[in-house]
Amino acid sequence: MRSDGGTPGLDRLEARFRAASPIFREAxxxxxxxxxxxxxTLFDETITRLIPGxxxxxxxxxxxxxxxxxxxxxxxxxxxxxVYLHKSYTEVAKAVYANETYMRTCYLPGLLLSxxxxxxxxxxxxxxxxxxxxxxxxxxxxxxxxxxxxxxxYSRLALMGAPRATGVGFDISPxxxxxxxxxxxxxxxxxxxxxxxxxxxxxPPAPVDWLICVEVLEHLEDPVAFLHALRGxxxxxxxxxxxxxxxxxxxxxxxxxxTAEDVKTxxxxxxxxxxxxxxxxxxxxxxxxTPVAEVAAFIVK
Amino acid sequence: xxxxxxxxxxxxxPATSTDTVPQxxxxxxxxxxxxxxxxxxxxxxxxxxxxxxxxxxxRAMVEEQLAGG
Numbered sequence: 001m002r003s004d005g006g007t008p009g010l011d012r013l014e015a016r017f018r019a020a021s022p023i024f025r026e027a028x029x030x031x032x033x034x035x036x037x038x039x040x041t042l043f044d045e046t047i048t049r050l051i052p053g054x055x056x057x058x059x060x061x062x063x064x065x066x067x068x069x070x071x072x073x074x075x076x077x078x079x080x081x082x083v084y085l086h087k088s089y090t091e092v093a094k095a096v097y098a099n100e101t102y103m104r105t106c107y108l109p110g111l112l113l114s115x116x117x118x119x120x121x122x123x124x125x126x127x128x129x130x131x132x133x134x135x136x137x138x139x140x141x142x143x144x145x146x147x148x149x150x151x152x153x154y155s156r157l158a159l160m161g162a163p164r165a166t167g168v169g170f171d172i173s174p175x176x177x178x179x180x181x182x183x184x185x186x187x188x189x190x191x192x193x194x195x196x197x198x199x200x201x202x203x204p205p206a207p208v209d210w211l212i213c214v215e216v217l218e219h220l221e222d223p224v225a226f227l228h229a230l231r232g233x234x235x236x237x238x239x240x241x242x243x244x245x246x247x248x249x250x251x252x253x254x255x256x257x258x259t260a261e262d263v264k265t266x267x268x269x270x271x272x273x274x275x276x277x278x279x280x281x282x283x284x285x286x287x288x289x290t291p292v293a294e295v296a297a298f299i300v301k
Numbered sequence: 302x303x304x305x306x307x308x309x310x311x312x313x314x315p316a317t318s319t320d321t322v323p324q325x326x327x328x329x330x331x332x333x334x335x336x337x338x339x340x341x342x343x344x345x346x347x348x349x350x351x352x353x354x355x356x357x358x359x360r361a362m363v364e365e366q367l368a369g370g
Contacts, residue, residue, distance in 0.1 A: 022319035022354055023330045065351040072331040073350075 007040045009047030013113075016057055021065040027117050034119060043116040049186040050112065060109040064117070067110025071250055078249035079290050084256050085249060089221050093172075096252040103175035112151045120280035124243060124295045127278045128154060128214075131299060132241040133161035136210055141165045144210035145233060149195055152180025154214050154241075159189040168205070169195035201229040208233065211240035215295070217263070218245050218253045227270035239275075242267065243297035248282075260296035272300035302359065305333035318355035325354075337363060 014028045032040050051057050074085060086092050096102060115121045136144070141162045146155040149169035159167055169180055177195040184193045198205070211234050217223040227242075234240050246257045257263055260279050267274055275298075282293040303310035306322055306329055319325045334345050334353070343366040345353070353359045 021351055023325065023327050023351065025319070026326065062351075066347065068327060069331060069350050070347070072327050073335065076328075076331060076335060 007044035009051070010040055010044040012054075012057060013047055013051075013061070016061045020058065021061055024065060024068065024117075031117055031119065031122070035122060039116065039122065046112075046116070050183060059105060060113060063106040063109035064113040066106045068114070068117075071248075074249040074251065075293065078247070082291070084253055085251070086254055087221075089219075089254060092219070092252045092254060097173045100175055103173060104179075108151055108175060108179045112153070115151075115153055118282060120282045120293065120295050123280040124214075124278065124297050125153070125157065127280075127297055128212075128241055128243075129157050129161060131276070131278070132212075132239070133158055135239065136162035136165060141210050143167070143208050144212060145170065145200075145205065145208050146212040146214075147200055147230065147233075148213060148216035148219075149176055149180040150214070151176070152183035152195075154212050155180060155193060156184050156187050156189065158210075158212060159184060159192055160187060165210070166192040169193070170198050170200050170205070171195055172197065172199055200233065201226060204229060204232055207235045207238070209235050209238040211238065211242075213240065214243045214297075215245050217242070217266075218248065218255050218257060221254055223255050224266050224269055227266055227272070231271045238301070240272070240300050241297060242272075242300060243295055246294040246296055247291040248293040248295075257296075258291070260294075263296050263298065267298060267300055272298075275299045275301055302333060302337075302356065305329055305336050313356055315357055333359075341367060343367065 010028065017027065018025045047057075051060050078084070086095075096107060115125055136158060142164055144158055144162075144165055144167045146158070146167060146169040149155055149171045152169065155167050155169050159165060169177075171177055171180070174197060177197055180195050181190065181193070184190055211230065213230060217226065220226050230240070230242070244257055244263050245253065246259065246263075260277060264274055264277070277296060277298040279294055279296045285292045303313055306325055308317075308322055330353075331350075334350055337343065337359070338345060341363055343363065345362065345366070349362060353362055
């Protein structure tokens with residue numbers, strides 16, 4: 001962001017969308033209309049820090065276009081069939097997480113831009129900052145875990161908002177580790193953060209007071225078993241932010257949650273106490289009975 | 302194509318593109334791709350989906366696919 005309030009990074013991104021991926025040419029203007037200049041400033045800072053070069057910007061736009069069109073195709077299929085395409089974790093892991101080219105060129109850049117271009121993702125992120133990171137800061141949080149770091153977005157927000165905190169991310173994808181660590185470094189918090197390649201169910205680390213787990217449950221065949229493991233990573237009196245996607249048939253989503261209540265039931269079964277939750281829809285349904293992708297984020301103790 | 306993009310069939314021609322059809326967005330685009338796949342029995346390669354931004358390009362892709370290509 002420039003001191004004069006301009007958004008040169010966002011302007012570059014918009015120009016690239018118009019030139020290379022015109023189907024998404026209105027995406028930035030639409031979100032700017034919904035969320036205003038604060039959104040534009042935050043997005044601009046992310047672009048400026050993480051996607052500074054023209055070649056990287058072109059790759060990110062290309063990756064986002066493929067990622068988002070794939071999601072639209074799967075969403076249209078889901079509206080008719082009402083089930084997710086993949087059933088097995090092994091199948092998805094091979095096609096997505098172990099596919100380094102797909103992860104680097106499509107999945108991670110697509111996910112990164114979606115945090116600002118998809119209204120429900122942006123709203124969830126703001127809720128996380130206000131409610132969870134706000135509490136971390138007030139209570140002087142010292143250590144957190146982020147399970148399934150993806151692009152490192154939520155780790156970055158926690159580190160920026162809670163300046164005394166150090167964080168450890170856990171993921172199974174080497175691409176995610178590299179991307180998330182680079183993301184945090186670009187925001188100046190690299191000394192307080194690292195990502196370990198580890199399955200926390202098989203090799204649980206010592207419990208901490210603050211736990212973040214964003215949009216992991218729907219990627220698993222047995223999320224309840226995973227939630228039990230997650231409960232073991234949280235100290236008594238600790239707080240966790242656990243978010244999941246509902247009715248969202250992305251290529252790597254296996255477990256179909258239809259309502260927030262489905263998630264809440266599993267959280268309770270795993271021994272968490274639900275303190276509050278937040279939901280946001282991707283948009284209004286095209287027909288009253290058409291399922292719409294949604295996020296549901298829980299603060300649990 | 303006219304039905305998927307919500308335009309008059311008589312207006313479709315060489316100039317029909319994302320530049321001239323304001324409502325041609327990602328959802329209409331993917332509905333168009335799926336309709337083409339079902340109507341012609343073809344599979345549009347993932348790498349080409351985002352590039353099909355005009356009637357001439359769409360037509361060339363369909364012809365190429367039908368020719369085995």
